[in-house]
Amino acid sequence: MKRFWFVLIVLFIMNGCSDKEEVNGEMADALNDLERKVSALEQKLTDQQVKIDDQKETIDEQAELIEKQEQRLKQEEDIKKNDHRRLDEKIHRVYDLVSQTTASETAILNSSEVKDGYIELVVTYADMVEDENAPNGFRLEEKNEETVLVDVSTPVYLGSIDPHRMLDIQGFKSKKGAFLEFFKKDGEIVFVQERYLP
Structure with missing residues (x-):
């Protein structure tokens, strides 16, 4: 009878261990699947961050170009104003000269x-x-x-x-x-x- 109980306990332990191994195997598979998904999400996140950094760099370059264009346009406007002022002065001098002699x-x-x-x-x-x-x-x-x-x-x-x-x-x-x-x-x-x- 001792032997019977011994075999029964061994069978029970073995059966319990095999169920645990199945559960542990399924859990390991699920964990591996989750790790793959997390890795894929991390890769997507890294790719998105690279795109965001590229876009930010492009926006910064565009903003710098716009600022340079605005400065150039302001300089051109100042030049035109000075040219117009000089032209007005010349016209007034010609007008004064002509009006005094004609x-x-x-x-x-x-x-x-x-x-x-x-x-x-x-x-x-x-x-x-x-x-x-x-x-x-x-x-x-x-x-x-x-x-x-x-x-x-x-x-x-x-x-x-x-x-x-x-x-x-x-x-x-x-x-x-x-x-x-x-x-x-x-x-x-x-x-x-x-x-x-x-």
Whole structure:
């Protein structure tokens, strides 16, 4: 009987050990599967971090390029402003010189038409007369209407909506109603400037 109990206990122990081994084997397989999944996730995370770092580097490079472009545009704008200021100064000097040495007349532009080698302007001559009762302290006293021919090589200064741009003789097309000053030498117009009315 001792032998019987001994065999029974051994069989029971062996059976219990084999069940544990099966459970341990399944657990080991599950752990290995989880480790593979964790490794795959870690690899994905590493790959994503590399992509994020690349994107960050690209964004930083783009931001640096944008900043350099903004600086260059600001420098170009400053240069244009200085060029415009110098151009205005030169025009005012020419205007002063011409006005001191040449007679001038003022007129309102009614219409213009570019012809071969010259531009035909239909104008109404007018004088600015001081008048304290007028809104701007002066009034225009209109005289006669006349057709004036201006050679295309005549220096012309017409203002434009963009203060950094001077219109050429073709600009007369958009200046109907503008107040112009004609400088004449020996009856011929040698310089035209748009005058702004305050």
